[in-house]
Amino acid sequence: MDEVLRFANSAPVWIFASIVVAIVIFQAVVFIRIATQTAPNIGMTKDETKRALRTGFISSLGPSFGIAIVIISLIAVLGGPFTLMRIGIIGSAATELTAAGIGANAYGVDLNSPDFGLKAFTTVVWTMCLGGTGWLIFTALATKSLGKVEKKIVSKNAKMMTIVSTAAMLGAFAYLASQQMVKGYSESVAAIVAGLSMMFILSFARKREIRWLQEWALGISLVIALTVSYLTTLI
């Protein structure tokens, strides 16, 4: 296992990880650029562009730290650079851990068995790296066509897309929230408190026209929900 981690943390692997990270950063910067250039032509003011960027940043802090806590468990198994590669791109900690387990089993060992050697690790690397490309390949090939379908719907009825988008969002998050809520009492409290805080903050901010509060709404709701649900574990 020590030998595995020595190779997993070697310089070439760090270089691969750096290239992957560079692609992720490059893509984000390119899309911020082209979106910012397009914004004025579809009636978005400079101020609104800045507001969207700021809100994205504030809202991503909570999720990012949530992800950070989870990846510690992956570093122990995969080493630093592979964790960076797998979480920096498509994938969640749970999926990747399962994938690692599947790869190790395909070689005939368990992930944390003393027999887990470099060949088993190589099988894990193949499984995770190529398994993850499934999403990438499909997205690269199909997104353009999905755009055409969207265009057709919008050209028929512009309001249709708003309804479909809203319904899709509600459906996805209703399911995700339900799934978490049945896990336990504190999880239910977290979801309900966050939902209510969000409703309260947004309607308050809208009524009084407090712009900055709208930007902070998700961030503040997360902090309130985490605090309250943490307190329920102490009782």
Next chain:
Amino acid sequence: MTVPTKAGVTEVNIEVKQSAMGMQGFHSKADFWGQSTLWMLIVMSFVPPIYFSFILGYHPGWGAIIGGLIGYAAFIGIMWFLEPITYYPVLGKSGTYIAFLTGNIANMCMPCSAAAQESVGADPGTKKAEIAGTLGIAVASLTNIVVVIAVVLSGSYILTIIPQSVQNALQFILPAIYGGVLGQFALKKPLYGLVAFVIGMAVLFAPIFSLIKIVLCVAITIAVVLFLEKSKGSVSE
């Protein structure tokens, strides 16, 4: 003298073209950059396994590799196709390219997209929503990669600075994010929020293959909401 003038003229032309970039131009640029960054990453995905197998020489044999991939495909392979399609109406074209490259779609990209849209008062599915959402997701992708780099480089040191109580509280981050986003949309459409939640719970407890449950929930919610809108007469064919 002529050469610099010419260069100046072309530059002005380019600038005019760029400033006139409408949604059409945005979408073709998004296709180009989205696809090229995805293909770059696909190529990069082959490098580490090839390095371990053939440069370091720890090739485990194709049997084990194919076995691992089949196991992976059986475990989650259906999501390769279903997830991009299911989330497309929420993420839009450019959002899809970013979200599927950077990952953490439900727990980070979609909430940040929705929050950014809300902050500029854009209705989902509109042009403004797509641009605002793209900005939100792209910034989130950057923030996330910076945080992840910091954690990986510092190892577990970062965990020693964050107090234990905060770490314990962070275990509830997922229900909080999902509940918060649901609240945001339920505020706009309380009835549909309730409908979606009932469908969500029903699907959750239904005895079906668990991976496709979210897809099913999205599909049923879209169908029910469209039906309700149609019977109200606001969507006419």
